[in-house]
Amino acid sequence: MAEEVILLDFWPSPFGVRARIALREKGVEFEYREENLRDKSPLLLQMNPVHKKIPVLIHNGKPVCESMNVVQYIDEVWSDRNPILPSDPYQRAQARFWVDFIDTKLYEPADKIWSTKGEEQETAKKKYIEVLKVLESELGDKPYFGGDNFGYVDIAMTGYYSWFEASEKCGNFSIEPECPTLMASARRCLQRESVVNSLGDSEEIVAFAFKIRKIYCV
Numbered sequence: 001m002a003e004e005v006i007l008l009d010f011w012p013s014p015f016g017v018r019a020r021i022a023l024r025e026k027g028v029e030f031e032y033r034e035e036n037l038r039d040k041s042p043l044l045l046q047m048n049p050v051h052k053k054i055p056v057l058i059h060n061g062k063p064v065c066e067s068m069n070v071v072q073y074i075d076e077v078w079s080d081r082n083p084i085l086p087s088d089p090y091q092r093a094q095a096r097f098w099v100d101f102i103d104t105k106l107y108e109p110a111d112k113i114w115s116t117k118g119e120e121q122e123t124a125k126k127k128y129i130e131v132l133k134v135l136e137s138e139l140g141d142k143p144y145f146g147g148d149n150f151g152y153v154d155i156a157m158t159g160y161y162s163w164f165e166a167s168e169k170c171g172n173f174s175i176e177p178e179c180p181t182l183m184a185s186a187r188r189c190l191q192r193e194s195v196v197n198s199l200g201d202s203e204e205i206v207a208f209a210f211k212i213r214k215i216y217c218v
């Protein structure tokens with residue numbers, strides 16, 4: 001049977017883009033299916049009945065859910081090229097630690113920057129920069145979180161990098177002065193072919209952010 005790889009996704013998603021990047025880093029042919037999150041497809045509900053969220057990778061009919069779980073699965077199935085996670089167990093544990101930090105500490109302030117205003121948004125901006133500064137310190141003088149290579153933590157962060165411009169414009173602030181080396185790494189990641197081919201025009205995400213901001217931030 002020919003290999004079937006389907007990705008249920010949503011184009012502006014900072015989580016969905018992680019799966020797209022991983023598939024392209026491995027050169028895996030896949031069928032992209034755009035979901036309308038206000039009218040989820042029966043396939044999405046069937047393949048991710050617990051969270052009913054994208055991304056969902058469907059590999060030969062079997063679903064894999066949660067973006068960084070999908071990325072690790074891709075790395076392990078197509079393990080013969082472009083490794084994403086380190087081979088050393090300790091380095092793997094450290095990569096998973098930082099991805100957990102990113103997804104538990106960065107999501108809420110990032111979300112509040114575009115969905116709130118006034119004092120609540122100012123607090124979110126301060127928290128966002130505070131968390132980014134911890135990541136900047138972890139990055140140190142490495143080109144990537146993966147060291148010389150683009151890896152698991154970089155893929156996790158590229159979801160957020162793709163929203164940096166929208167966050168800055170919604171929050172009327174600039175990340176660069178606070179986190180110069182993180183921004184340099186972000187630019188490196190955003191220029192990678194797998195990332196360029198996975199992201200729309202950054203202006204499209206900015207336009208999308210302002211559109212949903214009007215709905216949430218009344």
Ligand SMILES: N[C@@H](CCC(=O)N[C@@H](CSO)C(=O)NCC(=O)O)C(=O)O
Binds near residue numbers: 015037053065068
């Ligand atoms: N922890 C998960 C988060 C995915 C998610 O929030 N997906 C959103 C779209 S992007 O904001 C989603 O599917 N939302 C639909 C819903 O909440 O009903 C992951 O890493 O895959």
